[in-house]
Amino acid sequence: MAERENRRDNRGGNDRRDNRPEETPEFADRLVAINRVSKTVKGGKRFGFAALVVVGDQRGRVGFGKGKAKEVPEAIRKATEQAKRSLIRVPLKDARTLHHDMEGRHGAGKVVMRTAVAGTGIIAGGPMRAVFEMLGIQDVVAKSIGSQNPYNMIRATIDGLKSETSPRQVAARRGKKVAEILKKPEAEAVEA
Numbered sequence: 001m002a003e004r005e006n007r008r009d010n011r012g013g014n015d016r017r018d019n020r021p022e023e024t025p026e027f028a029d030r031l032v033a034i035n036r037v038s039k040t041v042k043g044g045k046r047f048g049f050a051a052l053v054v055v056g057d058q059r060g061r062v063g064f065g066k067g068k069a070k071e072v073p074e075a076i077r078k079a080t081e082q083a084k085r086s087l088i089r090v091p092l093k094d095a096r097t098l099h100h101d102m103e104g105r106h107g108a109g110k111v112v113m114r115t116a117v118a119g120t121g122i123i124a125g126g127p128m129r130a131v132f133e134m135l136g137i138q139d140v141v142a143k144s145i146g147s148q149n150p151y152n153m154i155r156a157t158i159d160g161l162k163s164e165t166s167p168r169q170v171a172a173r174r175g176k177k178v179a180e181i182l183k184k185p186e187a188e189a190v191e192a
Contacts, residue, residue, distance in 0.1 A: 104160020
């Protein structure tokens with residue numbers, strides 16, 4: 001059996017698939033919503049499915065995608081592929097929470113996200129919780145105000161996360177050191 005496999009490899013024919021980079025299973029995905037949609041045609045109704053998926057590496061990268069197909073697994077596959085193409089990087093504080101409080105908006109959806117102390121956990125509703133879990137955040141307090149549509153909630157959450165900046169990014173933009181940015185106001189008053 002092993003000899004036959006060696007001969008097959010040495011022939012040089014069908015080893016093209018072995019040269020392709022293997023897709024690393026570094027991304028986790030979460031199905032947020034699945035919706036059955038119908039199209040009325042002359043003979044009746046044709047049913048299809050729309051899937052909303054959030055993908056992340058749980059180390060600061062997250063993305064979402066939507067897919068439509070006649071069957072559920074195909075819709076989920078399409079949504080997952082789109083989500084992997086739309087990943088964004090979010091800086092995390094101590095690899096567990098956000099650096100600062102923020103708001104995100106999309107359409108009628110508005111979300112408020114606040115940093116939290118260690119041990120708080122993820123206090124957020126459905127679609128927002130999926131985004132935070134895939135991002136790797138462990139402590140956050142979030143509230144959705146307005147639209148309860150999962151598509152708008154996720155888009156508003158991603159919009160807010162895009163606006164997050166780390167002290168390192170702020171220091172680089174201002175041309176200062178990180179220690180100067182993180183200096184407490186009380187310490188400045190004592191120095192003066």
